Amino acid sequence: MPELPEVAGLTAFLGKQLLGAAVTRVQIVSFAVLKTADPPFSGLEGRVVTGVRRFGKFVSLDADGLSFVFHLARAGWIRFTDAPSDIRLKMGQGHIAARLSFSGTAGPRGLDLTEAGTKKGMAVYVVRDPHDVPGIAALGPDPFSPGFDVDTLAGILGSSPQQVKGLLRSQSVIAGIGNAYSDEILHAAKISPFAIAKTLDRDAVQLLYDAIHSILGTALQEAHGKAPNELKDTKRSHMRVHGRTGEACPVCGDTVREVSFANTALQYCPTCQTKGKILADRRTSRFLK
Template identity: 75%
Template structure:
């Protein structure tokens, strides 16, 4: 799933490519992907793009009073082109969920929103205000917002009995962090993924806050300026524990371990994060404390 650094990279790239262009056509392969009815999506056609912004994991293309917002969900991605196809898409066929074409002084350009797999969660919204998107309205603070400091994080954690891994992934608590970067942040902070949030003392909260900014900041810097087709590989190449089950931890050399869930998994280093304790697989037993 694209997370804050990749979504920020996409938003920046789209802003550079689309600002000042005119949205010429929006095609939907399935009407299920469109989550709004008013204003109509056809009302975007002919409008000039004034900018592209990120809200958590949402991307918003502004056209001066009406915005095209999309969320790539778990298996979605964006395929950009300088030569958008003119032929109409066939409804319900293939991996393309929507196609958007633009015209500008430098010629045509556009992108397809694609989604692999059979479980379709990619979502498109056409709204007058991005806050009209329920997922955006419910977002917690952005990790790079000026108001988000160690004190705010301490307040968030102190009021929650939730395990820290789940809390970091909750978009209503902190916006933009998902499964991969929560693994990376907790590894950098040397915190067990199943530590209760409110059990962290103030020193540990500061370490976690610093890890959030260092891990996401490094990933943001790596994503900056990269075209969409490179962002996934850039992400994978810099992950230290996530997706690296069975490999040596780059910090201590211990074997990276995995805990599997029904539809996802997390990775961690026992030596760095759990004092050498192996966490039980959630599919077959309860977590070891």
């Protein structure tokens, strides 16, 4: 799933390519992807792109008073071209969920939203204001917003009985962090994914705050200027524990371990994060406390 750094990279790329271009055609190809009916998606056609913004993991293409907002979910991505096809797509066929065509001084542009797999989660909204999207309205603070300081994080953690891994992934608590970067952040902070948020002392909170900014900040720099077809590989190449089950931790050399859930998994280093304790895999036993 694309997270804050990749979505920021996509936002910057689309802004560079589409700012000032007119929307010439919008095709909704997936039956389930469009979540709004008023205003109609056809109302975007003929409008000029005035901005591209990120809200957590959402991207908003703003066009003369309307916004085309999308969330890529687990298996979504974008495909961009400067040679768009004029073919009208058939509903419900293939991996394309939506197709937008543009025309500007730099020539034609085309944007496909694609989604692989059978479990569809991508969402598209056409709204007058991005904050009309329920998911955006419910977002917690962005880690790079001016008001997000260590005291803000301490307040969030101190009032929560939730495990810190789940808390970091909650978009209504902190916007933009998902499964991959929460693994990386907790590894950098040397905190167990199952630590209870409110039990973290001030030193641990500071380490977590610093890790959020160092891990996401580095990833943002790496994603900047990258085309969409390069962003996924860039993300994977910089992961230290996420997706590295069975490999050596680059910090201490211990074996990276995994805990699996029904639809996801987390990775961690026992030496760096749990004082050598192996967290039991939920598929076969209860968690170790």
